[in-house]
Amino acid sequence: MNILFATQIFDPEPVMKGLLFAKELQAVEGDRVTVVTGFPNYPAGKIYDGYRIRPITREVRDGVEIIRLPLVPGHGRNPLWRIANYLSFFASLLVWGLFAARKYDLVYVYHPPMTVGFAAALFSAVHRKPFILEVQDLWPESVVASGISGAGALERGLAAMCRFVYRRATHIVAQSHGMADKLIERGANASAMSVIYNWSNSEPAPLPPRSVPGDAYEFLYTGNLGIYQDLGTAIAATRIAHAADSRVRLTMIGNGAEKARLAESLTDADRAFIRFRDSVPQEDLLEIVANADCLLLHLRDMPFFEFTIPSKIPFYLAMARPVLAGIRGEAAGILRDSGAAEVVAPESPDAMARAMVALARETPERREARGRQGAAYYHEHLARNQAIRRTRALFVFPDGDKSR
Secondary structure, eight states: OEEEEEOSSOTTSOOSSSHHHHHHHHTSTTOEEEEEEEOSOTTTTSOOTTOOOOSOEEEEETTEEEEEEOOOOOOSSOHHHHHHHHHHHHHHHHHHHHHHGGGOSEEEEEESSHHHHHHHHHHHHHHTOOEEEEESSOTTHHHHHTTOTTGGGGHHHHHHHHHHHHHHOSEEEESSHHHHHHHHHTTOOGGGEEEOOOOOSOOOSOOOSOOOOSSOEEEEEESOOSTTTOTHHHHHHHHHHHHHOTTEEEEEEOOOTTHHHHHHTOOTTGGGTEEEEOOOOHHHHHHHHHTOSEEEEEOOOOGGGGGOOOTHHHHHHHTTOOEEEEOOHHHHHHHHHHTSEEEEOTTOHHHHHHHHHHHHTSOHHHHHHHHHHHHHHHHHHTOHHHHHHHHHHTTSOTTSOSOO
8 A cells, every 4th residue: 555644744853753653654564655745944944954945855764755845944933934834835735746646545644734634635535535634733723822923813714624624534543532522523523533642752671770970850851942832931940949959950952933032031040050952863862861850841721732642741751750741631641640740730830849849859769660650651551553553453444445
């Protein structure tokens, strides 16, 4: 079977399901995956070194063919650039798909943004191809809440586009049960809906006990430094916690639209115990994570995050480290059930600071026990092999045919 994997964000950009996912789908004998994507520019909105926008390019990485189509780079707060980014890739994908997608047996779309799903819904209908939509982000709420000026005026049109895509999809994969319920409320077919939790792209053997000596207790955040993460809360919490226990430190690794503003918010005194680092290669990140005392995540207190499970959660749990999270909803339940995490209300620096101090004062034995519990939970409930097996099971349609 020839599978077309359509996604706007793909390696080398940071993405939950990228090259590793494509390789896993292609691992079955006789199946072939082709990725159609844009030129890498996320999250900073700048084309990556080594790439140049052209009408179309083809490359092969680890046996997977990757087709890159032109787009306007842009992922900041400027609404015109963000809209141009989404619409330019939509147009490129739609035109390419109308001419080229007929040779594929199945179209698999990774969303966000929903404009990718809209293009795929249109050209898959023309070519009468089954179309699977994976929903990681609920539109239009996430767009409106992103802080992009003028997004509210587009809400009705975006909602209509989403309903069209949901109804056109042969099957929908939701990242949480709460999200599946919301999609069904909006017209998705409940009998053509699956919930498949995200998994970690890194599944190392259990990490050794922290190897860096010293009295500091380091909280580590990795990933996008954007508006949704509201890492100003983590900075404020660290100030409070450090005043109560001078061992508390915070390191944030990554890039994003809010990084410059957050860095500018630090005082000279803050920089003694709060620091930023640029994104690092995955192999280097694993070593850094191995030497962190606790992994941190935070999301703004917004209704649609009640049923969003950040991809950071399976990664953190797989790393066998304690976790501190400011989050609500289904994700908070997973973290509590794992035994690895302290969960506090989002956007509450005082609550997060109290948890930071309590975690810093735990014994090394308790810290390692938390990590082991989290890793065990990950392998039982969130492991990659389970998710891939369930995803591949969707490729057989009701008529028993893989290709319709």
